[in-house]
Amino acid sequence: MKRGLLNIFFAVGLPACLLKTGTAMAGDAPTNSIQGSHELTLEQLVNIQVTSVSKKETDLNQSPAAISVITQEDIQRSGATSIPEALRLVPGLDVAQINSSEWAISARGFNSEFADKLLVLVDGRSVYDPAFGGVEWEMQDLVLEDLDRIEVIRGPGATLWGANAVNGVINITTKNARDTQGLLVSTSFGTVEKPATSIRYGGEFATNVFYRVYLQYANNDGFTDSSGNDTPDSKNILHGGARMDWEPDASDRLTLQGDYFQADLAGPALNPSLTPPYAANFYGENFKNGENVLGRWTHDFSASSQLTLQGYYDHEVSRDTETLDAEDIWDLDLQHRFALGDRQDIVWGAGFRYEMDQTHPSFALSFFPQDENNHIASAFVQDDLTVISDRLHLIFGSKFEQDADTGFEVQPSGRLLWTPAENQTFWGAVSRAVRTPSRTDTDVVFNQSVIPPSPPPGSPVPVLVSLRGDPTFHSEEIIAYELGYRWEPNPKLSFDLATFYNVYHDLSIYTAGTPYTVFAPVTYEVVPENASNGGAGNSYGAELSAQWRVTDDWKLMGSYSYLHLRLTPSDAYAGDSPQHQFQLHSYLNLTRTIELNASLYFVSALPDQQVPAYARFDLGVVWRPNKAWEFGVWGQNLFDDQHLEFGSYRTPVLTEIPRSFYGKVTWRF
Amino acid sequence: MCLLLGTLLQINWRSEAQPPVFTEYQVKALFLLNFTKYVDWPATAFGQADSPITIGVIGENHFGEDLKKAVEGKSVNGRKIVILPLESESDWSKCHILFISASEKKRLPEILAKVCALPILTVSETDQFIQQGGMINFTRKDGKVRLEVNLESARQAELGISSKLLSVADAVRRKP
Numbered sequence: 001m002k003r004g005l006l007n008i009f010f011a012v013g014l015p016a017c018l019l020k021t022g023t024a025m026a027g028d029a030p031t032n033s034i035q036g037s038h039e040l041t042l043e044q045l046v047n048i049q050v051t052s053v054s055k056k057e058t059d060l061n062q063s064p065a066a067i068s069v070i071t072q073e074d075i076q077r078s079g080a081t082s083i084p085e086a087l088r089l090v091p092g093l094d095v096a097q098i099n100s101s102e103w104a105i106s107a108r109g110f111n112s113e114f115a116d117k118l119l120v121l122v123d124g125r126s127v128y129d130p131a132f133g134g135v136e137w138e139m140q141d142l143v144l145e146d147l148d149r150i151e152v153i154r155g156p157g158a159t160l161w162g163a164n165a166v167n168g169v170i171n172i173t174t175k176n177a178r179d180t181q182g183l184l185v186s187t188s189f190g191t192v193e194k195p196a197t198s199i200r201y202g203g204e205f206a207t208n209v210f211y212r213v214y215l216q217y218a219n220n221d222g223f224t225d226s227s228g229n230d231t232p233d234s235k236n237i238l239h240g241g242a243r244m245d246w247e248p249d250a251s252d253r254l255t256l257q258g259d260y261f262q263a264d265l266a267g268p269a270l271n272p273s274l275t276p277p278y279a280a281n282f283y284g285e286n287f288k289n290g291e292n293v294l295g296r297w298t299h300d301f302s303a304s305s306q307l308t309l310q311g312y313y314d315h316e317v318s319r320d321t322e323t324l325d326a327e328d329i330w331d332l333d334l335q336h337r338f339a340l341g342d343r344q345d346i347v348w349g350a351g352f353r354y355e356m357d358q359t360h361p362s363f364a365l366s367f368f369p370q371d372e373n374n375h376i377a378s379a380f381v382q383d384d385l386t387v388i389s390d391r392l393h394l395i396f397g398s399k400f401e402q403d404a405d406t407g408f409e410v411q412p413s414g415r416l417l418w419t420p421a422e423n424q425t426f427w428g429a430v431s432r433a434v435r436t437p438s439r440t441d442t443d444v445v446f447n448q449s450v451i452p453p454s455p456p457p458g459s460p461v462p463v464l465v466s467l468r469g470d471p472t473f474h475s476e477e478i479i480a481y482e483l484g485y486r487w488e489p490n491p492k493l494s495f496d497l498a499t500f501y502n503v504y505h506d507l508s509i510y511t512a513g514t515p516y517t518v519f520a521p522v523t524y525e526v527v528p529e530n531a532s533n534g535g536a537g538n539s540y541g542a543e544l545s546a547q548w549r550v551t552d553d554w555k556l557m558g559s560y561s562y563l564h565l566r567l568t569p570s571d572a573y574a575g576d577s578p579q580h581q582f583q584l585h586s587y588l589n590l591t592r593t594i595e596l597n598a599s600l601y602f603v604s605a606l607p608d609q610q611v612p613a614y615a616r617f618d619l620g621v622v623w624r625p626n627k628a629w630e631f632g633v634w635g636q637n638l639f640d641d642q643h644l645e646f647g648s649y650r651t652p653v654l655t656e657i658p659r660s661f662y663g664k665v666t667w668r669f
Numbered sequence: 670m671c672l673l674l675g676t677l678l679q680i681n682w683r684s685e686a687q688p689p690v691f692t693e694y695q696v697k698a699l700f701l702l703n704f705t706k707y708v709d710w711p712a713t714a715f716g717q718a719d720s721p722i723t724i725g726v727i728g729e730n731h732f733g734e735d736l737k738k739a740v741e742g743k744s745v746n747g748r749k750i751v752i753l754p755l756e757s758e759s760d761w762s763k764c765h766i767l768f769i770s771a772s773e774k775k776r777l778p779e780i781l782a783k784v785c786a787l788p789i790l791t792v793s794e795t796d797q798f799i800q801q802g803g804m805i806n807f808t809r810k811d812g813k814v815r816l817e818v819n820l821e822s823a824r825q826a827e828l829g830i831s832s833k834l835l836s837v838a839d840a841v842r843r844k845p
Contacts, residue, residue, distance in 0.1 A: 040699055042833060042834060042837045043837055045696060045700055045703065046813060046814070046815055046816065047813060048691055048813060048814070250731065250771060250794075300731070302730075302731070304733065
């Protein structure tokens with residue numbers, strides 16, 4: 001039985017689907033403000049590693065969107081051992097660990113193991129799995145020390161990014177090979193993680209041609225259920241890859257990178273059948289492997305005009321006890337940024353994507369047709385108009401997408417950015433975004449469960465509940481209204497507030513059709529649940545975050561987020577995301593070489609998942625005796641033996657996340 | 670406990686976890702700002718005691734707004750620092766620092782010949798600039814912006830270069 005898709009329920013559709021994503025590009029990293037840097041001495045200037053980013057300075061405070069950046073420092077100080085753990089730091093993101101290898105991550109509601117309203121990119125490559133929907137977070141691990149930053153934008157990111165960036169965009173970028181030179185070896189071991197190791201080596205082929213290669217292995221045991229018994233979830237993943245960066249001259253940058261992964265995962269699966277016992281609960285093993293290759297060329301025509309061309313190929317094969325699937329994606333994108341006169345900054349782009357998907361039917365899950373190819377052409381344009389210099393900007397634009405299967409979509413967005421004073425910014429936005437249909441919406445037959453025969457009033461024969469896609473299913477739509485405010489009362493303290501009101505139309509739901517009887521191989525009744533765009537809803541909420549540099553050695557960061565979501569015709573899965581979330585982090589330098597970092601999280605209950613509220617406390621000590629060595633000891637989830645973060649529709653036995661300790665040693669040469 | 674630690678420890682040490690992030694031309698702009706501090710011009714180079722120090726860029730300007738922002742509001746020895754747009758060759762002699770962009774590589778000998786007799790600090794980012802008589806050259810090494818200095822050319826133009834600046838340069842060319 002295919003482990004992976006199974007998150008659809010009848011009554012109201014949980015849109016766990018195959019995603020067709022639009023084109024996207026790696027973002028530009030913000031650079032320091034030059035005004036604050038006049039104190040840099042000559043010795044400091046000759047030692048700065050310059051970054052090759054767009055010459056157009058992109059200051060986060062001037063972003064008319066709810067944006068958060070997780071820096072390398074945040075990753076290190078939070079004790080995160082994986083990208084999903086690092087994402088917990090972002091206000092407004094729902095991050096729930098399901099078991100040792102699976103996560104449910106979404107923004108502003110609609111969380112599920114296959115949350116489909118979020119676009120996730122790694123170095124410009126979209127990492128949604130179009131075959132089974134959602135992001136396979138357990139596959140997205142990289143050598144964390146080589147991560148440059150993770151940018152998260154909550155809210156529709158349609159104009160630049162594309163369809164499916166309905167509730168947000170997560171843009172993960174790795175460092176330029178020039179900044180990851182030398183040997184790095186990092187090993188962690190603990191009560192939950194069996195030893196996991198990363199090795200990276202970076203060097204220089206020739207002047208301005210830098211490269212790095214890496215290999216990473218991770219292995220997790222399962223967690224436990226609510227009674228403390230071991231659950232047999234586990235993961236075993238090998239990752240490897242290389243990246244090369246070349247700057248032939250001051251105006252050109254070339255990047256070529258590729259990765260390979262191989263994973264062996266065990267997780268819960270329900271196996272319905274037409275004969276007793278009708279439902280077998282078992283843990284299936286799923287083998288996956290994949291590779292990708294990406295190339296990108298950036299050319300600066302001048303300080304205000306830049307062109308980027310990017311292409312990639314992504315291949316993944318998934319094989320479990322019953323089915324085999326393969327996916328291939330080819331993607332080509334062009335983006336051009338230029339200044340038009342004194343007042344306008346234009347970005348426009350075009351892209352083409354080709355996807356091939358091959359599936360293999362099984363009793364529980366099949367797609368008709370089995371194999372499918374799709375192509376998507378897209379274009380976007382955005383204009384940043386300076387209405388009043390340094391005070392008021394108007395940004396408007398739209399993305400256009402033509403998908404061979406689902407037709408033409410327009411996703412416009414308008415934003416206003418007002419800076420009444422140097423330390424205050426107001427922004428507002430109205431946007432339309434869509435989630436284009438996926439194979440689960442249109443092509444699937446998912447035999448979800450079999451109700452055993454029972455005496456009257458029950459049925460004398462088994463009843464098969466079967467979810468059916470509808471080829472006429474069209475895109476889900478969101479219209480989002482957002483308002484935000486940023487305030488920096490003094491250089492050590494800053495606040496960021498983002499609020500939103502989202503209106504959803506044409507959401508996926510399943511409604512029962514006319515039952516019918518089948519006589520072979522046994523007599524049974526089928527209750528079809530048909531997909532349609534009959535759902536709608538609205539949500540509103542806010543995310544408030546603050547940062548306080550108490551002293552040069554102590555920084556406090558905190559955030560609070562609130563979400564209120566109502567869906568029609570049924571509220572059944574509005575409670576998959578918590579209503580309140582709060583977190584507080586303390587980063588303290590005890591001495592020149594020792595850090596003490598603490599994090600406190602509070603997440604309110606998930607009523608539709610039977611998950612109670614929980615609080616979590618992590619504490620870590622890191623010792624860096626010299627430039628080469630780093631030792632860290634961490635305790636995670638210290639308040640509780642274990643707690644539940646998310647339910648599952650695939651098994652009644654839910655996995656809880658245990659208290660754990662781990663140590664990490666890193667050597668740099 | 671944490672609060673107490675915060676007040677007891679008066680260490681003024683910055684965490685090194687987050688190094689500053691600058692582009693190549695931002696660093697070069699900051700260097701040009703520093704040159705105004707570490708180079709001495711003869712009194713004849715200025716009309717009055719408070720005449721500004723002017724910087725001009727010959728060729729393709731990759732600085733964008735960064736050069737203007739770097740010098741905004743700064744002053745050295747009571748002199749403001751001003752960026753002068755160069756409309757024609759006659760504007761060159763009005764500058765105290767001339768930055769010659771890599772785009773002018775072929776014209777270097779011609780440009781240097783015109784200004785070598787004047788008290789102007791010539792700066793560039795091209796190979797062989799020092800050998801051709803230029804005074805300070807930017808090179809890229811290991812992803813960093815580094816300096817080469819031709820002290821002899823500077824002396825001939827009556828410019829004094831502080832030993833502080835010489836100490837951070839990768840190469841200093843003195844009397845041949």
